[in-house]
Amino acid sequence: MKFFHLVFALFLLRSVSTSPLKYHAIFNFGDSLSDTGNFLVSGALAFPVIGKLPYGETFFRHATGRCSDGRLVIDFMAEAFRLPYLPPYLALKEGQNFKHGVNFAVAGATALRSAIFYQQKIGSRLWTNDSLSVQIDWFKKLKSSICSNRKDCETYFKKSLFFVGEIGGNDYNYRAFVGGSINQLRASVPLVVKAITKATRLLIEEGAVELVVPGNFPIGCSAVYLTLFQSLNEMDYDQNGCLKAPNAFARYHNTMLKAELHKLRQKYPHANIIYADYYGAAMRFYHAPGHYGFSNGAVKACCGGGGPYNFNNSARCGHTGSRACENPSTHANWDGIHLTEAAYRHVANGLIHGPFATPSLL
DSSP states (O other): OHHHHHHHHHHHHHHHHTSOOSOSEEEEEOSTTTOSSHHHHTTOTTOGGGGSTTTTTTTTSSOOSOSSSSOOHHHHHHHHTTOOOOOBGGGOOTTOOOTTEEEOOOTTOOSSOHHHHHHTTOGGGOSOSOOHHHHHHHHHHHHHHHOSSHHHHHHHHHTEEEEEOSOSHHHHHHHHTTTOOHHHHHHHHHHHHHHHHHHHHHHHHTTOOEEEEEOOOOGGGSHHHHHHTOOSOGGGBOTTSOBHHHHHHHHHHHHHHHHHHHHHHHHOTTSEEEEEOHHHHHHHHHHOGGGGTOTTOSSSBSEESOSTTSOOTTSOTTSTTOEEOSOGGGOSBSSSSSBOHHHHHHHHHHHHTSSOEESOOO
16 A cells, blocks of 8 residues: 555656646746846855855856755745746846746845844844845846737746745844834834735736735744753744744735735635745755754754854855855755755645645646
């Protein structure tokens, strides 16, 4: 019986990979969780180490501007639909063919406009000013090069998948890392969610009909939060070793986002708006890391400068005093903030083959 289940599972995976193309193009908006090079092309002044190894060491064998050791969720999505990896918008050259999509995501980007953070006196913390609204403007500028008239655009976008995020995590990170309390972060959630849903609405009005809007990851399980907000009170941690309060906050953000997406579905019934449950997809390997091949655990970073979670703000991955582990695939966390290629693969599979996309991607 076990052999039958294995064969059947393999058949299902094969049937997905050999099925006719559902999407002919992917357009992605977001931050470092999906940036394939825009931040690096823009200069990466706030985080130049992503332009050199060990970033990119696992798959590409060189740094690409991805904040991981290898591929990201968006890369696995492209593979699943047999599309090329998305070129970063800022690296596009005149005459380049980008009919299969473009990546507008920028590491460090926020859902809210950068001006808001400068007004709150924390603008100096921003990695980039290329917020979600800037990325939407880039898409609008490029649209005329993608399709020439309304009919052509309608036909083309019916076979295009739009990823709006994950985005919003940095809006909270920038505040949290300067001492913002959970209550202060919660107060900003409505504005952040509004910015995400506004971008989704603008894309629909530009012709998008197939959209994926991911929620936030369980940030209480990330090495950076576990390090900066570590507690002596055991009650502050769950059975997985994750901080309860940040995870509860992430769930709050996700709940509000899902509620607003429900309203968008009612307003635009012709659009297929898919919620991607990054939180649920990731919690599987935080709950049972060994089951997913993470023999070195899910909360300790592969690349870092020491400490209980191998995250040291003065010796972050790529900086002097840090080192990368020998086998990143045995870790879920890459550099304290971002995940490894192995972890992103599990998240992507959870969306493509599993129950973490609502409605289903396939």
